[in-house]
Amino acid sequence: MAMSLLEGPTVCRVSQPRVGDVPRSQQRRSRTHPAADLCWHDGWLETPFWCWHSGDTHRRRLLTQLTPTSIRLSDGSGFNAQWALDSGDDLDRLATALGDWQQSGLRIRPSAFPPRCLRECFWPTCSSMESGIQVRRGHRLVMADFFGISPPPYLTLSGTLHLPLGGPFDVSSMDRSQLTSRRRRMLYNAQEFLDAGQASELVERKTSLIRSQTRDKHDTSESSRQNRRQRFHEFRAVNQELTRHTIGARQALDGELQRLDRQLDANSVLTNREFSFCLFPEELLASFLDEALSELE
Numbered sequence: 001m002a003m004s005l006l007e008g009p010t011v012c013r014v015s016q017p018r019v020g021d022v023p024r025s026q027q028r029r030s031r032t033h034p035a036a037d038l039c040w041h042d043g044w045l046e047t048p049f050w051c052w053h054s055g056d057t058h059r060r061r062l063l064t065q066l067t068p069t070s071i072r073l074s075d076g077s078g079f080n081a082q083w084a085l086d087s088g089d090d091l092d093r094l095a096t097a098l099g100d101w102q103q104s105g106l107r108i109r110p111s112a113f114p115p116r117c118l119r120e121c122f123w124p125t126c127s128s129m130e131s132g133i134q135v136r137r138g139h140r141l142v143m144a145d146f147f148g149i150s151p152p153p154y155l156t157l158s159g160t161l162h163l164p165l166g167g168p169f170d171v172s173s174m175d176r177s178q179l180t181s182r183r184r185r186m187l188y189n190a191q192e193f194l195d196a197g198q199a200s201e202l203v204e205r206k207t208s209l210i211r212s213q214t215r216d217k218h219d220t221s222e223s224s225r226q227n228r229r230q231r232f233h234e235f236r237a238v239n240q241e242l243t244r245h246t247i248g249a250r251q252a253l254d255g256e257l258q259r260l261d262r263q264l265d266a267n268s269v270l271t272n273r274e275f276s277f278c279l280f281p282e283e284l285l286a287s288f289l290d291e292a293l294s295e296l297e
Contacts, residue, residue: 001049001095001098001108001110002091002092002094002095002098003091004047004048004049005047005064005066005071005073005094006066006071006085006090006091006094008045008047008064008066009045009066011038011047011048041063041076043065044063044064044065044074044076045063045064045065045066046061046062046063047061047062047063047064048110048111049061049062049108049109049110049111050062050107050108050109050110050111051075051079051106051107051108051109052075052106052107053079053105053106053107054105054107059107059109060075060076060077060079061075061076062074062075062108063075063076067085068085069084069085069086070082070083070084070085071083071085071094079106081097081101083097155296157292159288159292160273161280161284161285161288162270162271162272162273163270163272163275163279163280164280164281164284165269165270166270167266167267167270168266168267168270168271169263169264169266169267171260171263171264171267172264173264175260176257176260176261176264179253179256179257179260180257182253183250183253183254183257186243186246186249186250186253187239187243187250188239190239190242190243190245190246191203191206191242193246193249194242194245194246198245199241199242199245202238202241202242203242205234205238206235206238206239206242209231209234209235209238212227212231213228213231216228
């Protein structure tokens with residue numbers, strides 16, 4: 001942390017072009033996004049750190065001003081501190097001062113970018129944080145420019161492991177669409193679901209109306225318009241009478257839809273990919289990772 005603050009302009013120079021591209025590609029809108037812009041604000045340089053005091057409800061960006069003789073830190077509000085730079089042990093003294101400040105209630109924490117860079121730089125075999133390939137390439141460039149070391153090689157694996165909660169149910173949104181379509185047909189084409197001979201007079205009347213509608217489809221005369229209006233009301237009356245014969249079937253279908261909705265809701269949990277790894281049983285997670293890695297050998 002102390003090194004990043006003392007080398008603030010260098011951190012900004014090597015990080016800003018890469019870090020700045022990531023939020024734009026993700027269409028970032030939140031001001032509390034963990035990836036800092038690392039830009040200048042009225043003579044103050046934004047650092048890749050958050051700061052706040054005990055009891056605060058909001059965190060702020062940690063800002064710095066660096067001169068040949070001093071370094072100033074601020075959160076742009078109530079916190080301001082300054083240290084003189086006059087010897088070769090500036091790094092140790094600043095690190096000690098930062099520790100003292102944190103003991104007295106100041107909280108300084110890195111944003112998402114620096115710890116991930118450091119981890120991939122010094123603990124590459126332990127790196128398992130999910131990130132986009134573009135972001136990881138940016139980390140490698142920062143390692144080379146800022147730390148002056150060759151970035152370690154990396155391998156990106158992708159896999160899905162569901163929590164062992166059972167299921168999922170063998171249903172899909174397509175099943176629901178089919179049921180809702182069937183229910184709609186029961187309302188507007190109830191004759192399709194009647195037994196032979198059931199409500200035969202109503203079925204024949206609707207068939208006659210359909211034939212009349214087809215015959216007058218291209219007739220634009222005034223009498224035809226009046227006939228269409230009359231047929232519309234007759235269609236509504238006939239359909240209303242026919243739907244009375246499918247009440248039981250529709251009630252059964254409504255129950256099936258409710259059951260299907262419950263199963264779809266359960267599937268959204270059972271197949272969710274956003275659960276933290278700490279929720280998985282150790283043996284299941286270890287077996288999944290060992291199997292994935294064994295296929296690379």
